[in-house]
Amino acid sequence: MSDHDHTDDGNGSESVHDEPRVREGHLSGDDLTAYVCTNGHATFPGHQRCPECGESQDAELDLSETRAEVVTWTTSTATPPGVREPNHLAIVEFDLDAALEASHDFTAGTVQGPVRTLAQLTTGDVESGDVVEPTYVEELREPGAGIREPDSQSWDGYRFEPVES
Numbered sequence: 364m365s366d367h368d369h370t371d372d373g374n375g376s377e378s379v380h381d382e383p384r385v386r387e388g389h390l391s392g393d394d395l396t397a398y399v400c401t402n403g404h405a406t407f408p409g410h411q412r413c414p415e416c417g418e419s420q421d422a423e424l425d426l427s428e429t430r431a432e433v434v435t436w437t438t439s440t441a442t443p444p445g446v447r448e449p450n451h452l453a454i455v456e457f458d459l460d461a462a463l464e465a466s467h468d469f470t471a472g473t474v475q476g477p478v479r480t481l482a483q484l485t486t487g488d489v490e491s492g493d494v495v496e497p498t499y500v501e502e503l504r505e506p507g508a509g510i511r512e513p514d515s516q517s518w519d520g521y522r523f524e525p526v527e528s
């Protein structure tokens with residue numbers, strides 16, 4: 364870790380900013396990783412300090428293979444430059460128990476959710492309650508089509524695709 368642009372004036376206590384944490388070398392949101400605090404509260408994206416209890420969130424839980432359920436969805440026809448139109452978006456809730464079972468670092472039942480995210484869908488043909496799974500997409504936007512939006516952090520990397528039941 365480096366100290367550059369550190370403005371601490373030396374009074375000893377470093378202020379903790381509760382900003383969504385981004386792993387070094389990764390664009391924000393290009394991977395599906397939840398963070399878990401020492402009391403087992405999971406959030407996505409993670410925070411420096413758990414929003415529930417204030418403990419640090421140091422444990423990582425990979426969600427890139429985890430199925431999720433559509434909570435609610437919408438189709439946007441007013442999309443930013445470079446984003447497909449219409450764009451199908453959903454709030455999805457991850458199957459936390461499945462993620463825990465697939466993980467080597469956690470035991471099912473020890474982590475509390477829900478863990479939800481806003482995500483793009485591969486299709487507009489979904490209903491609330493449908494099960495979807497993440498599929499990696501290299502370009503969620505047209506290459507070279509403008510700058511990243513400040514609020515686009517969960518838009519690049521994965522779309523969610525309905526699972527045939």
Ligand SMILES: [Zn+2]
Pocket residue numbers: 400401402403404413414415416417418
């Ligand atoms: Zn917590």
